[in-house]
Amino acid sequence: MKNFLKKLVGMQFFIPIAALLLLALFNLIADPSFFRITLGQNSNGDPVLSGYLITILDYGSELAILAIGMTLVTAATGGQDISVGAGIAIAGSVILKMLCGSNTRPTELQMPIMLAFFIAVLVSIAFSCFNGVLVAYFNIQPMVATLILFTAGRSIAAWINNNELPIISSECSRSFSYFGNFIPGIPIPTPVFIVAITIVIIMLLLKFTTLKLYTQSVGINPKSSRLNGLNPELIKITAFAILGVCVAISGLIKVSRLSTINYSVIAKDIEMDAILAVALGGNALSGGKFSTWGSILGAYVIQFLTTTLYKLNVSSDALPAYKAVVIIILVVASSATVREKVGRFFKELSSGNASAPGAGKGGVKA
Amino acid sequence: MNKKLTDKLRDMSDTNLLLTITLFVFVIMYLCAVIFLGEGFLKPQTFLNLFNNNASLIIISCGLSLVMITGGIDISVGGVMALVCMSCAVNLDLNGGNVFTSLLIALCIGLAFGIGQGLLIAYLDIQPFIVTLAGMFLARGLTTIVHTNPFNVENEQFVHLRETRITVPGLGTVNKHGKYIPAYIEIGVLVAVAVVIILFAVLRWTKTGRNFYAVGGNPQSALMLGINVKRTRFISYVICGLLAGIGGYVYFMHVGSGSPSHASGAEMNAIASSIIGGTMLSGGVGNIIGTLFGVLSLCTIKDIVSSIGLDDAWWTGITIALMLCIFLVIQSVIMVNKHSNKPSADSTDEKTAKKSAG
Numbered sequence: 230m231k232n233f234l235k236k237l238v239g240m241q242f243f244i245p246i247a248a249l250l251l252l253a254l255f256n257l258i259a260d261p262s263f264f265r266i267t268l269g270q271n272s273n274g275d276p277v278l279s280g281y282l283i284t285i286l287d288y289g290s291e292l293a294i295l296a297i298g299m300t301l302v303t304a305a306t307g308g309q310d311i312s313v314g315a316g317i318a319i320a321g322s323v324i325l326k327m328l329c330g331s332n333t334r335p336t337e338l339q340m341p342i343m344l345a346f347f348i349a350v351l352v353s354i355a356f357s358c359f360n361g362v363l364v365a366y367f368n369i370q371p372m373v374a375t376l377i378l379f380t381a382g383r384s385i386a387a388w389i390n391n392n393e394l395p396i397i398s399s400e401c402s403r404s405f406s407y408f409g410n411f412i413p414g415i416p417i418p419t420p421v422f423i424v425a426i427t428i429v430i431i432m433l434l435l436k437f438t439t440l441k442l443y444t445q446s447v448g449i450n451p452k453s454s455r456l457n458g459l460n461p462e463l464i465k466i467t468a469f470a471i472l473g474v475c476v477a478i479s480g481l482i483k484v485s486r487l488s489t490i491n492y493s494v495i496a497k498d499i500e501m502d503a504i505l506a507v508a509l510g511g512n513a514l515s516g517g518k519f520s521t522w523g524s525i526l527g528a529y530v531i532q533f534l535t536t537t538l539y540k541l542n543v544s545s546d547a548l549p550a551y552k553a554v555v556i557i558i559l560v561v562a563s564s565a566t567v568r569e570k571v572g573r574f575f576k577e578l579s580s581g582n583a584s585a586p587g588a589g590k591g592g593v594k595a
Numbered sequence: 596m597n598k599k600l601t602d603k604l605r606d607m608s609d610t611n612l613l614l615t616i617t618l619f620v621f622v623i624m625y626l627c628a629v630i631f632l633g634e635g636f637l638k639p640q641t642f643l644n645l646f647n648n649n650a651s652l653i654i655i656s657c658g659l660s661l662v663m664i665t666g667g668i669d670i671s672v673g674g675v676m677a678l679v680c681m682s683c684a685v686n687l688d689l690n691g692g693n694v695f696t697s698l699l700i701a702l703c704i705g706l707a708f709g710i711g712q713g714l715l716i717a718y719l720d721i722q723p724f725i726v727t728l729a730g731m732f733l734a735r736g737l738t739t740i741v742h743t744n745p746f747n748v749e750n751e752q753f754v755h756l757r758e759t760r761i762t763v764p765g766l767g768t769v770n771k772h773g774k775y776i777p778a779y780i781e782i783g784v785l786v787a788v789a790v791v792i793i794l795f796a797v798l799r800w801t802k803t804g805r806n807f808y809a810v811g812g813n814p815q816s817a818l819m820l821g822i823n824v825k826r827t828r829f830i831s832y833v834i835c836g837l838l839a840g841i842g843g844y845v846y847f848m849h850v851g852s853g854s855p856s857h858a859s860g861a862e863m864n865a866i867a868s869s870i871i872g873g874t875m876l877s878g879g880v881g882n883i884i885g886t887l888f889g890v891l892s893l894c895t896i897k898d899i900v901s902s903i904g905l906d907d908a909w910w911t912g913i914t915i916a917l918m919l920c921i922f923l924v925i926q927s928v929i930m931v932n933k934h935s936n937k938p939s940a941d942s943t944d945e946k947t948a949k950k951s952a953g
Contacts, residue, residue: 309724363920367927370876372668372724374923376867381916384909392909501728514722546743546855550736556729557715564719 244563245509245526252533256281256540263540268416275413281536283418289532290420291317291479294427295499296506296524298472304448305468306364307516308371309504313476315382316353317496320480322386323349325490328405329395338402350477356382357473361466379500387492396489409486420482427478431471431521444468448516502531509559613873613926614885620922621892628899635902638768639778645894650783651676651846653890654790655861656868658838660886661794663869665831666811666878667716667723672839673861674734675708677854679843681738684853687750689742694752698844705840706833708734713832717825731862738855745854756782757848783845790838795883807831812879867915868893871922892918 256263266280295313302310327345329335356378363374397405412419435441443464446454451461479499484490508514509530510523531552538551561567628636635641646653655672662669679701686692686700708730715726748754760779769775798804809817810827818824846858866876872889874881896918900910 363923367924368931369923369927373866373870373876376863376870377916377920377923379863380867380919381913384912384916387909388913501732505725505728508722508725514724544739544743546739547736549732550740553729553731553733553736556725556732560721560725560729561715561719564721566719 242511242520242523242526244511244559245523245530248509248530248559249526249533252530252537256537260540263537271411273413275411276416277411278416278418281540285529285532285536286421287418288420288536289529290418290424291482291496292499292502292506292528292532293424293525294475294479294482295472295503296510296528297427297431297521298468298475299503299507300510300512300519300521300524301444301468302371302472303504303507303512303514304516304519305444305465306371307448307514308364309500309507309514310357310360310375310469310472311372311500311504312356312360312375312378312382313472313479313503314496314499315379315386316356316473316476317480317483317499318383318386318490318492319356319389320349320353320477321484321490321495322389322492323352324481324484325395325397326389328397328402333390333393333395335395335397335401338397338405342402342405342408346477346481349480350474353477353480354470354473357469357476358466361469364469365462365465383492386490390490392492394489394491398488406485406488409482409484423478423482427475428521428525435521440467445518449518503528505556506531511563609875609880609930610873610882610885612929613875613880614882616922616925616929617871617873617885617888617892621888621895624892624895624899628895632899632902636898639763640768640776641898643763643778643780643784645891645898646784646787647779647781648849649890649894650781650787651842651849651858652861652864652868652894653787653887654838654842654845656865656872656886656890657790657794657883658835658842659862659865660869660872660874660881660883661798661807661838662723662831662835663866663874663876664798664811664878664881665807665828666814667828667831668866668876669712669723669727669730669832669835669839670862670866671708671712671727671730671734672835672842672865673858673863674731674738675705675836675839676843676846676858676861677856678734678738678741679704679840680847680850680857681741681853681855683844683847684746684748685742687748687753688746693750694756697753701840701844701847702837703840705837705843707836708839709833709836712836713829716832717829735855742853743855745852745856747852754851757851761785781849783848786841786845790841791883791887798883803827803830808879810878864893867919871919873926875926 263281266278266282269277269279271277299310299313302308324345327340327348328338328342330339360371360375360378363369363377364371367374399406408419408423410419411417443454443459446457447459447461447464454461454464479496483495504514506527507524509527510520510525512519512523534552534555535548538548539545543551625636655676659669659672682700682704683697686697687694692700712723712726712730715721716723759782761782761784762777762779764777768778796804798807806817806822806827809820809822810824814824817827843858847853850857868889869881869886870876870889871892872882872885872887874886874889893915896914897911900914
């Protein structure tokens with residue numbers, strides 16, 4: 230039993246799963262209706278599922294997708310990309326520009342949505358590779374290198390559309406709003422499917438190529454990876470390029486939800502949440518070994534927390550304060566020093582009083 | 596001593612080399628502004644306004660440089676500034692406080708954040724980015740909990756303090772009507788200058804100051820040299836927090852209001868200034884004087900952009916980013932060249948050698 234618990238706590242997923250269970254338990258006690266899922270109809274008469282759990286799955290999508298890319302960048306470079314929020318603004322702006330052309334209130338789309346999305350992916354990859362080149366070839370720390378795009382990104386996004394706000398109305402194209410909402414006839418929100426597809430593709434990529442192994446080895450020691458015949462620069466840039474794709478997908482979901490864009494507000498502070506998701510997932514922010522599942526779980530933990538707080542009528546401005554308290558508790562609980570100290574404390578307790586049952590159990594649990 | 600320029604460059608320590616680049620670029624940029632944009636930039640008041648408008652940024656950038664030299668990062672400073680502004684405003688106008696109580700509040704908030712974050716980072720070994728991110732969220736959230744709406748402070752004592760101007764003799768200009776207008780600075784500038792001088796002296800000449808460099812350059816060797824790495828890290832965050840409190844109050848004196856959106860993005864501006872000023876995020880390299888000029892360069896760019904008449908909000912972002920990009924690339928190229936020419940010199944060895952030589 231003791232060994233089993235020790236193993237459990239040692240697992241990488243322990244923190245996110247424990248946090249998820251705690252939050253679920255809290256909600257169960259506070260208000261069991263939190264878990265109710267109802268099948269209703271939206272304004273168009275299509276069947277939709279609604280409920281807090283669905284909201285979490287739906288609105289956590291962008292974060293989960295970003296967390297995947299961020300994990301790879303973190304693992305390969307030992308740093309984080311803080312320009313993803315700005316990147317989403319750029320990708321969203323490109324999609325709208327391509328679909329609307331010069332007219333900000335178009336009556337019909339200028340090109341297929343998939344083509345516009347593809348162009349946004351290319352643009353996003355280009356910007357990401359710019360970050361990647363700065364990091365890989367100029368040896369600039371990722372946070373500093375991406376600070377450049379962080380400062381300029383939203384300005385570039387506004388510049389792409391001449392600082393105007395294009396709107397794609399439902400008369401113009403109904404299918405554009407499918408990506409962020411519901412496809413008629415399917416009661417599950419579309420972003421959930423997009424996340425699932427992204428995860429499957431990334432997992433296949435990691436499973437059947439050497440990408441994961443190479444990324445980890447570059448993250449652990451770029452010099453020895455080079456001596457072993459890898460190309461650390463190329464792998465770092467690949468990680469950034471994958472993040473670029475993730476950013477473009479998130480951008481599509483974001484603009485599709487609103488059918489328009491607000492350059493200074495869209496995906497604000499999402500970079501912080503994405504980095505947090507990676508850390509909550511038990512990944513070292515200094516690079517090396519990583520687990521994408523951990524980060525995805527971390528992303529949903531954050532969304533779970535946000536939704537819970539909203540349900541408790543916390544205003545959106547005061548939300549960060551509560552979030553901060555939870556983050557601090559989580560990181561303190563997961564810090565190696567604290568775990569070791571608490572573990573030792575209980576060990577001493579149990580060795581001093583060997584007959585005390587459950588002392589070891591409590592020690593590992595704490 | 597007739598060395599070639601390249602040799603001289605090679606013999607400089609990293610810190611001095613980066614400082615030289617910063618100074619050089621700032622002077623060139625200001626000269627360009629004077630030549631191409633005319634008289635506005637020649638007036639002493641324009642130059643002094645750089646300080647008047649950015650005293651708070653100078654103060655928090657100094658704190659950030661210190662943390663970055665020690666090898667950490669603190670992104671909570673902007674949030675702390677906003678919290679300080681709001682708390683002081685509420686204290687002065689709604690709770691009947693005076694200037695001293697508000698100043699005390701500002702210092703306490705700064706210290707509290709510094710100590711809390713320092714403890715978590717230094718003694719519990721949690722990643723600085725995550726801890727200060729939580730600090731930023733906490734400060735921003737608390738700001739709206741303290742008071743939701745922005746408002747101007749009307750406390751007489753404070754308004755009097757806020758409008759105090761210190762004239763600088765000999766720098767005034769004569770306007771069109773032949774009237775002499777003296778050049779002035781605000782009180783915050785004195786505070787900022789004092790902070791720069793004190794921190795510079797501490798980093799240069801005291802044992803504690805050198806410890807920051809040693810810990811940032813290589814924590815392992817610092818530990819072997821008998822430096823208390825944890826305490827040094829802790830102190831750096833406490834000072835940074837305190838400076839964020841002071842910077843917040845100076846910002847408060849400049850704008851005279853409390854608002855949840857105050858100082859948004861200040862942390863990124865401060866980080867950018869420190870980097871332009873030659874501080875390296877990897878730790879161990881940096882200079883407070885460089886940071887000062889980093890802030891001035893950043894703000895000169897902003898001034899130039901707005902005086903050219905480009906749409907301010909959008910172009911400022913792009914130009915600052917461009918400048919940051921150029922600086923980073925120059926720094927990186929120079930550092931790479933320097934270290935590849937001297938393959939045997941490990942950076943910490945070099946720094947210790949410089950320390951004992953200089």
